[in-house]
Amino acid sequence: MRKLGVGVLGIGEMGKRHAENIRRLVPEAHLVGVADVAAERARQVASELEIECSYRSLEEMLDNREIECALIATPDKFHASAIQTAAAAGKDILCEKPLATTLPDAHAALEAVAKAGVRLQIGFMRRYDPAYAAAMKRIEAGEIGEPVVFKSIGRDKDAPPLAAYQSKLNGMLFYNNTIHDFDLARWLMRDEITEVHAYTTVAIRPEIQQYGDVVASVVNLNYSRGAIGNVESYVQAVYGYDVRTEIVGSKGSIFVGSLQQTPAAFLTASGSAQTLTDHYLTRFADAYLAEVRDFVHNMLNDSPPRVSGEDGLKALAVAVAAESSHLQAQPCTVTLGSR
Ligand SMILES: NC(=O)c1ccc[n+]([C@@H]2O[C@H](COP(=O)([O-])OP(=O)(O)OC[C@H]3O[C@@H](n4cnc5c(N)ncnc54)[C@H](O)[C@@H]3O)[C@@H](O)[C@H]2O)c1
Numbered sequence: 215m216r217k218l219g220v221g222v223l224g225i226g227e228m229g230k231r232h233a234e235n236i237r238r239l240v241p242e243a244h245l246v247g248v249a250d251v252a253a254e255r256a257r258q259v260a261s262e263l264e265i266e267c268s269y270r271s272l273e274e275m276l277d278n279r280e281i282e283c284a285l286i287a288t289p290d291k292f293h294a295s296a297i298q299t300a301a302a303a304g305k306d307i308l309c310e311k312p313l314a315t316t317l318p319d320a321h322a323a324l325e326a327v328a329k330a331g332v333r334l335q336i337g338f339m340r341r342y343d344p345a346y347a348a349a350m351k352r353i354e355a356g357e358i359g360e361p362v363v364f365k366s367i368g369r370d371k372d373a374p375p376l377a378a379y380q381s382k383l384n385g386m387l388f389y390n391n392t393i394h395d396f397d398l399a400r401w402l403m404r405d406e407i408t409e410v411h412a413y414t415t416v417a418i419r420p421e422i423q424q425y426g427d428v429v430a431s432v433v434n435l436n437y438s439r440g441a442i443g444n445v446e447s448y449v450q451a452v453y454g455y456d457v458r459t460e461i462v463g464s465k466g467s468i469f470v471g472s473l474q475q476t477p478a479a480f481l482t483a484s485g486s487a488q489t490l491t492d493h494y495l496t497r498f499a500d501a502y503l504a505e506v507r508d509f510v511h512n513m514l515n516d517s518p519p520r521v522s523g524e525d526g527l528k529a530l531a532v533a534v535a536a537e538s539s540h541l542q543a544q545p546c547t548v549t550l551g552s553r
Pocket residue numbers: 223224225226227228229249250251252255270271272287288289290292310311312337338339384390494
C-alpha cells in the first residue's frame with residue numbers, strides 16, 4: 215500500500231495528538247518527522263513515537279524529500295506564514311484552525327496555495343464528529359425542513375493561564391475558540407453569515423482586557439437567506455468541556471451535544487455523579503482521527519480536501535467581524551476583505 219509521507223510542525227498538545235494518530239492509527243500515512251522551535255521537545259516526541267527525524271524548523275523538515283504533506287499545529291499567529299512556506303515547497307497542507315489571524319494574511323496564504331497548485335485543509339474537525347456528521351446528513355435529507363435558527367455553545371473547562379494571553383501567540387476568543395462554532399454555523403445551516411453583533415465580558419478576569427481578549431461572548435448572527443443565530447463562548451465553565459449545538463428548522467430541530475463522557479450515572483448514599491467530558495482531546499478524539507484519515511486518503515487519491523481554505527477564510531471573516539463588533543459596540547457586516 216502506498217503511504218503518504220507526513221511531517222508535523224508544532225508538537226504541542228494538538229500537534230502531538232495528530233502525530234500520534236498518524237504514527238499509530240492511520241494506515242495510509244507514514245509519519246516521517248516532527249518539528250518544533252522547542253527542538254528538545256521535538257526530539258523527545260520523535261523518540262516516544264519511535265521515528266528518526268526531528269527538526270527545529272519547518273524549512274529544515276521540508277528538506278526531507280519523503281515528506282509529501284505538512285500538518286501545521288503551531289500557535290495561530292504562525293499558520294499563514296507556515297502555509298506559504300509549505301506551499302512554496304510543493305507540499306499539501308492540513309493546517310489547524312484558524313487559517314490566519316487577519317484577512318490579508320489569510321488571502322496571502324490562499325494565494326500561495328493556489329500559485330503552488332497544492333491542496334489545503336483547515337482543521338475544523340467538528341465536521342468529522344459522528345454526532346455532527348449525523349446531524350448534517352439529516353439536514354441534507356430535509357428532515358428539519360428549512361433551517362431557521364442556529365444556536366451553539368462552546369465552553370472550555372479551565373481558563374488559559376495568564377501567560378497564554380501575554381504571549382499573544384494565539385488569536386483572541388473569536389479566532390481561537392468561537393471560530394469552530396462560526397464554521398458549524400455556516401456548514402450546518404448551508405448558508406453564509408452576513409452580519410454579527412457581539413457582546414463580550416471580562417467580568418471575572420479584568421486583567422485580560424489589556425491583551426485584547428475576553429472571557430465570554432455571545433454573538434448574534436444574521437444569514438443571507440433570512441435565518442438567524444446565536445453563539446456563546448466561555449473559557450472557564452469549571453464543570454467540564456461543554457459543546458452543544460441546535461439547528462431549528464421549519465419541520466423540526468436537531469440537538470447535538472452531551473456533557474456525559476460515560477453514559478452512566480454513579481449512585482451512592484451521598485448522591486449521584488456522572489463522568490463529564492473535560493477536554494476537547496477527549497470529546498473530539500474520534501473526530502481528530504477521522505479528520506486526518508480522511509485528509510490522507512484524499513491526498514493519496516488526488517481528491518480535494520473536505521474542508522477547504524475557502525472555508526477557513528469564511529469562518530475567519532466572521533471572527534474578524536465579531537471582533538470589530540466587540541470593539542465598536544455595534545453590529546458589523548461580514549466581509550471577506552483582500553490582501
Ligand atoms: N482543532 C482543535 O480542536 C484545536 C484544539 C487545540 C488547539 N488547536 C490549534 O492548534 C494549534 C496549537 O495549539 P496547542 O494547544 O497545541 O498549542 P501548544 O502551545 O500546546 O503547542 C504549540 C507548539 O508549537 C511550537 N511552536 C511555537 N512556535 C513555533 C514555530 N514558529 N514553529 C514551530 N513550532 C512552534 C511550540 O513550541 C509548541 O510546542 C493552535 O493554532 C490552536 O488554535 C486546535
